[in-house]
Amino acid sequence: MELIGGRWRGAIMASLCGSPKRFVELKSDLHPITSRVLTKELRYLEQNKLIIVEYGNGAKNAVCYAHSEHGKSCAPVILQLREWAVKHRKLMLETLRTEH
Amino acid sequence: MELIGGRWRGAIMASLCGSPKRFVELKSDLHPITSRVLTKELRYLEQNKLIIVEYGNGAKNAVCYAHSEHGKSCAPVILQLREWAVKHRKLMLETLRTEH
DNA sequence: CTGCATCCAATTCGATACTG
DNA sequence: CAGTATCGAATTGGATGCAG
Numbered sequence: 001m002e003l004i005g006g007r008w009r010g011a012i013m014a015s016l017c018g019s020p021k022r023f024v025e026l027k028s029d030l031h032p033i034t035s036r037v038l039t040k041e042l043r044y045l046e047q048n049k050l051i052i053v054e055y056g057n058g059a060k061n062a063v064c065y066a067h068s069e070h071g072k073s074c075a076p077v078i079l080q081l082r083e084w085a086v087k088h089r090k091l092m093l094e095t096l097r098t099e100h
Numbered sequence: 101m102e103l104i105g106g107r108w109r110g111a112i113m114a115s116l117c118g119s120p121k122r123f124v125e126l127k128s129d130l131h132p133i134t135s136r137v138l139t140k141e142l143r144y145l146e147q148n149k150l151i152i153v154e155y156g157n158g159a160k161n162a163v164c165y166a167h168s169e170h171g172k173s174c175a176p177v178i179l180q181l182r183e184w185a186v187k188h189r190k191l192m193l194e195t196l197r198t199e200h
Numbered sequence: 201c202t203g204c205a206t207c208c209a210a211t212t213c214g215a216t217a218c219t220g
Numbered sequence: 221c222a223g224t225a226t227c228g229a230a231t232t233g234g235a236t237g238c239a240g
Contacts, residue, residue, distance in 0.1 A: 001104070001105055001106065001107065001109075001110045001111075002107075003185065003188065004101070005101055005105040005106065005110075006101065006105065006232075006233090007101065007102075007232085007233075008233090009101075010101045010105075011101075022201085022202095023201070023202055023203080024201065024202080027202095032234095033233095034233080034234065034235075034236095035202075035203060035204085036203085036204075036205090036233080036234080036235090036236095037232090037233060037234075038203090039202080039203055039204075040232095040233090048192070049191070049192065049195065060201090061201045061202055061203095061240085062201080062202095063201085063202065063203095070188070070191055073184065073187070074184055074188075076180075077177075077180050077181050077184050080176075080177050080180065081177050081181065084173065084174055084177050085103070087173070088103065088170070088174075091149070091170055092148070092149065095149065106212075106213090107212085107213075108213095122221080122222090123221070123222050123223075124221065124222080127222095132214090133213095133214095134213085134214060134215075134216095135222075135223060135224085136213085136214080136215090136223085136224075136225090137212085137213060137214075138222095138223090139222080139223060139224080140212095140213095160221085161220090161221040161222055161223090162221080162222095163221085163222065163223090
């Protein structure tokens with residue numbers, strides 16, 4: 001749970017399931033995350049080999065984040081988890097309504 | 101992630117996958133968790149309808165914790181997550197070794 | 201754009217001791 | 221057995237501002 005727990009790590013991995021993303025793309029995807037936190041979490045995921053970082057071609061400020069080969073293997077797990085969470089939320093909202 | 105994140109919630113759900121358990125059973129299963137934390141997490145999971153609590157037959161101190169009907173639906177997710185985590189750990193240990 | 205520095209509030213979690 | 225009470229350390233993450 002340490003790997004993908006916390007408020008952001010799972011969300012970051014989920015956001016990268018589709019395609020590689022730039023820093024700003026992630027930032028707006030995960031809004032309202034702050035730069036400080038996003039940076040930290042990306043470094044953590046990089047150290048743990050779940051993502052890889054490509055520093056831009058040329059001297060541009062173009063950095064790209066993507067699932068590593070190994071990070072891809074967790075995509076199905078993350079997506080299944082999300083599906084379950086959505087179902088769960090529905091159920092919780094229903095029981096809230098029927099309790100009145 | 102809030103539901104099963106943190107150090108213990110996922111582990112508790114995993115521990116209850118097999119069969120209902122008593123407080124002490126969970127406590128030793130999840131060793132070194134403390135009573136204080138286990139109590140808190142169980143209350144949280146109860147409030148979120150992932151587990152149900154059966155207070156003992158008679159006046160005995162016999163309380164039983166089990167997956168709720170809905171909690172059962174997350175068992176496959178939890179177990180898949182665990183499998184993936186095990187694989188991940190293996191891979192990380194290997195790369196540690198080959199780095200020397 | 202991509203990030204680091206500083207500061208700070210809230211939360212989490214653990215140790216320990218105690219109760220009916 | 222199944223918790224509660226108290227205390228404190230450590231971590232997390234948010235706000236804001238600055239830099240190359």
